[in-house]
Amino acid sequence: AQRVTQPEKLLSVFKGAPVELKCNYSYSGSPELFWYVQYSRQRLQLLLRHISRESIKGFTADLNKGETSFHLKKPFAQEEDSAMYYCALSDGNQFYFGTGTSLTVIP
């Protein structure tokens, strides 16, 4: 069963516009959720975890258990935000990744 769904494969926004990358999950317990980012030709990096409730590079993500979502948001997109973004869920035993969303910020 698909645990993590990222419905948008490609997303383009203009610089300065708000951006939201969608992530929905299916899990009955209390999962740990992550967003990872991969900039062009670079390694995968952890962007944020829901348990830490941090804001990294202006991005935030709120866990909505009612909607089983963990959407990644940023109020004003920058060109350097262009990258591949992966949502991931850990149930404590296994990791489940979404298929990724490629974000392009248009200057």
Place this chain on the structure above:
Amino acid sequence: DGGITQSPKYLFRKEGQNVTLSCEQNLNHDAMYWYRQDPGQGLRLIYYSQIVNDFQKGDIAEGYSVSREKKESFPLTVTSAQKNPTAFYLCASSIWQGEGYTFGSGTRLTVV
């Protein structure tokens, strides 16, 4: 269906023993990666390979070894030199380095 298969899902090892984790992909991907995840932390790169018979150390390669004899396979050996091997290990592959990953479901290794 194409994908990455990691086996086993759970693995127990006695201290002082080497153990090998399997990672196989049928996606015809050139690059393969091994990551480690510890509780409360993000993934950390152990080793990666861009082509057959070639691999590079990641950020935490000490105590690990890999081989890439076939494009489809990238096994990871956790040696007795790895001081804290209990962790979750995740394998991934991509068409070429830095261009979109496909992930396995992971192997949880416990040293007893």
